[in-house]
Amino acid sequence: MISRLVSIAPMMGWTDRHARYFLRLITKHSLLYTEMVNTGALLHNTQKVGSQKRLLAFHEAEHPVAIQLGGSDPQALAQCASMAEDAGFDEVNLNVGCPSDRVKSGNFGACLMATPDLVADCVSAMKAKVSVPVTVKCRIGIDDMEGYQSLEHFIEVVTEGGCDTFIVHARKAWLKGLSPKQNREIPPLKYDYVYRLKSEKPGLNISINGGIKTIESVQQQLEHVDGVMIGREAYYNPYILASVDRDVYHDTDAALKTREEVVYQMCDYIDDEITKGVDLHSITRHILGLYHGCRGARAWRRHLSEKAHDAGADSSVVKTALKNVM
Secondary structure, three states, X not given: OOOOOEEEOOOOOOOOHHHHHHHHHHOOOOEEEEEEEEHHHHHHOOOOOOHHHHHOOOOHHHOOEEEEEEOOOHHHHHXXXXXXXXXXXXXXXXXXXXXXXXXXXXXXXXHHHHOHHHHHHHHHHHHOOOOOOEEEEEEEEEOOOOHHHHHHHHHHHHHHOOXXXXXXXXXXXXXXXXXXXXXXXXXXXXXXXHHHXXXXXXXXXXXXXXXXXXXXXXXXXXXXXXXXXXXXXXXXOHHHHHHHHHHOOOOOOOOOOOHHHHHHHHHHHHHHHHOOOOOHHHHHOOOHHHHOOOOOHHHHHHHHHHHOOOOOOOHHHHHHHHHHHO
């Protein structure tokens, strides 16, 4: 059974398989999410050698790991969910929270909050095809959806489709007038909506997302909800996750790794990936924040940024960056 006490948000362009492997070195219990995978991209790439495999690729060490799907066609989502289960993912999550214009034009993401019956159909179709959990990540509302009642109605309808686990970003999304970045910052956080949802529907598993940046905040949130999803803070300052296994999951055997231990373990992974033709920069771009707030952090970032693109660059670049920090 998956524990959702702490999860790392799906982030386009960021939470690829290299980033997830890196985060797993820091915390062994937190639930990891893929970037959103568009059903169209997954289904249309079935004839391209390696494309489908690449979209579904992850390292065995990443477990527990969930895939997030983007789409609004129940049958396409069901087919993709089945493919994801066959690939070994531990959960299938439906994106009902992304406010970008590109996603909106494809009729999926946050705009689906206006059509809860369709979301329920999507969930029902996926659950009929897979045995792994099917979950929904949503907002508290969009555009002119005002008040708690709109959120409550959405959750009730989608629950009837078979969903019992929701990750709720505690901000409304404005699909007109705000960029995705602005939608992460400008609409006010309304944690009380999510708390009320859990209080009134105790049978549902409710995780909260939005503006949570410390483990102390995680612990406070867990007094009201079942789980906490951390977003960009886990990417920019990943070492905040170092104490999660001990302080949130209460794993007394969990060793608190030093940053240096994480670096050397990551170097083993890097050497293995380079033998497969992976460019160093595609991996090291995800570890720039490891020394966030530490003396030497700038030297760490600069060396990796400048040298990771060099021909023949390998883990020695990372080890030299480490020496610069130390």
